[in-house]
Amino acid sequence: MPSDHYTQLQEIIKPYLPEDVSVSEIKEESHFINELNINSANLVDIILDVEDAFDIVLENEDMEKMQTVSDALAIINAKLEGKD
């Protein structure tokens, strides 16, 4: 269920938020780097956490496309559908 994925993704993103950004600011349209102020190096770690949480593998192209929270959700859903 997509809404569950959204909650799960929020939990994954939470530890990477800088002190001045709260969890409530994570919206579907939020841009990881420009809006949530996540350090670009940490995007790599978020991707690894997503892989572990959903048991999927993201390719380099997927990573490049993953600019916003909704991008991430779309990629996760596509990968999960591909699995079934």
Added chain:
Amino acid sequence: MDRRVVITGMGVCSPIGNDLERFSKALQDGISGIRFHPELAELKFGCQIAGKPVINNNLLNNYFTPLELRNLNATGLIYGVIAGCDAWNDAGLSVHQEDEPDWDSGILFGAGILGVDKFREAIYKVDQQEVRRLGSTTVIQTMASGISAYLGGRMGCGNQVTTNSSACTTGTEGLIMAYDRIQAGKAERILVGSASDSGPYVWGGFDAMRILPRKYNSDPEKASRPMSATASGFVPGSGAGALVVESLESALSRGVRIYAEILGGFVNSGGHRSGGSMTSPNSTAVQRCIGQAVHSAGIKAESIDVINGHLTATSKDAVEIQNWSAALGLKGADFPFINAFKGHMGHCLAASGSLESIGAILQFRDQQIFANVNCEDLHPEISKIIASEKVPIQSLPYSPKIIAKASFGFGDVNACIIFSDYNAQR
């Protein structure tokens, strides 16, 4: 006249305590931080004992954010950040809040090798074709300058932020490098320190060289015996020490406590000549280093009250004593008091110079000469050179004015620094 340079803050993460009070109490009371480590026994080490700081999660949470703690697996980095933050706070300095960095403050944090456990993790992943799963922090946890980089960002330092590495000389060398830079007017204060990782991957190479004691696995507190007739090798240690080295003008303008003044120091190498090699010192170079340090401090050898030696607890300790004696032109009852802190902590390798310098300096504050541990049976070659009462086995009430500290390292490298208690009138 040259700029005067003083020490205004200190912090430790050591086998005998992670704060200055525990650390000084242990040095004073002769408490050992050497423990048996089952991990080393399982790995079939000859020497299964070591000195290692005790770190719990509460302590970690005081120094690192939850994000920083994720996948953190570099003991030296942990020790260095703890010691560095403590020294900075101890000096009354705060985290620089402005957007512009503090151009007058720098970091010089040395290490022999950093993040060995993290590097091992990475090697396994790479060999299993999982390089893409290394995460973002493998580099910063394993680069030699990792501690400096971490602290530089934490404090907002805009002066030189770098690392030095000269084996067991690292910590003492760093203090002299910072002293030179501040004296030259290129910085006002430098957070200087050195760290050594814990664990079998750091200590294994020394065990293989058969220079660690193998007979004390069931009696670890007796194992590290500097200057003793029964010394049988150095006990590996780990940890970090950090000191804020600052121009006197800056310290006075901030109105902070001054622990000690650095009067001078010298660094050299024996070039693997005249008896020197990768692993043993050229005595001529050692004597020259001590002599030049005394000369640069503008003092007479006779005015040194206490020496804190390198003294690793091998059969070569007597050679070191001979070198001090020859360099200073002092022997018998004229020789200064001398102590070694490796009896308490083991040999903390790259961290030894900074941790032992802090111990040496605390003798000014505590008005004591800290005792030697496990040295009831002074080596006869040493008692031929100096009077045995110069090697205290109980801490002595005494107010030293000048203390000399030296460290010597693999690669035939030497460093000697001269500290004095702070006296405005000098």
